[in-house]
Amino acid sequence: MLRLDDLLSRIPARPDAAGLVAGFVPPPRFQAKRFDDYRPDPRHPSQADAVRRLREIAGELERAEGGWRRLRAAFGGVERGAGVYLDGGFGVGKTHLLASLWHASPGPRAYLSFDELVYAIGLLGVEGARQAFRGMRLVAVDEWELDDPGNLKLALAFLRGALADGIRVATTSNTIPDELGRGRFDQKNFRTEIEELATAFEVLRVEGEDYRHRRFEADPGRAYFLDDGAMDRARAAAGGRALAAPFEELLRGLGEIHPIRYHALIGAMDALLVEGVRPMENLYEGLRWVHFVDKLYDNAVPFAATGQGGLMGIFPAEWLGGSYGKKFSRCLSRMEEMLGEHRAGAGGRVSE
DSSP, rough: OBBBHHHHHHSSSOHHHHHHHHSSSGGGTTTTOOOOOOOTTEEEEEEHHHHHHHHHHHHHHHGGGGGGGGOOOTTBBTTOOEEEEOOEEEESHHHHHHHHHHHHSSSSHHHHHHHHHHHHHHHHOOHHHHHHHHOEEEEEEEEOOOSHHHHHHHHHHHHHHHHHHHEEEEEEEESSSTTTTTTTOOGGGHHHHHHHHHHHHEEEEOOOOHHHHHHHHHTTOOOBBHHHHHHHHHHOOOOOTEEEEEHHHHHHHTTTTOOHHHHHHHHOOOOEEEEEEEEOOOHHHHHHHHHHHHHHHHTTTTTEEEESSSSGGGHHHHHTTSSTHHHHHHHHHHHHHEEEHHEEEEEEEOOO
């Protein structure tokens, strides 16, 4: 069984730039996703509408002269509606649709999270990142969100260069474009930039319910944590590439490396067993945990945990109702699915 300190010591602080860009492909959970296996909810016609429009966009990219459409700036530095933006709540299948578009489109193409995009620009510089993506037909960016003015400026610089180079940019988000950054920084000071970014996208609204709640029949008072006996059995059955760590130790370790390296950390393990998950009090600690869970989920790593109280109580109510509320709610939804998968697969008893 793996030790967290050993894993952390083997992760280089700075990734190789060429390897970083080459690795921008859909993560394991979404490698097999296609339009044909997306099941639109008939109660929400916008889901079928989004599938239809994204299929059209894949066809446009396939038919485009010279491999991709050359776009010219037409409004505020970027062409109005040249990108496509999947807006909707968590758990409605936006990432499934984004991965399906990526698979249905001709190459060269890239797929990455917004956090990975920001880090790549920081590593390569704005012009270096533009050169790295130049020639691609599609860049798919999952979980587009603006936490601060710096992210806004980097996102806009990337978008201007990509669309000017004829790259179709497709994104997902839990927030409509003109509300990006609300509650996180003063939008009034960046109104022009936000309007320019918002008008660059054709917005496809994807409505519906969180499918993870439908699948696992979530109850706010129900826990998905294992009891001590079930965790002992899980540890005994785990392989040599499983990581078992106390929650406090894992949180400290996540604070020692840049979040972009969480992908490398998770790639070194086949399963994660966490003991003693407890309610969080530090916001930055909570945001790091959200990013870690996103990577854990994307890479489909089996996850089991023991914990204090119910799953829904690990984030304070004020966080869930605050400016980062959608991030924390998405995290709970994904934890619920992963912990539920382990429960269903192992038949272990969960504590109530």
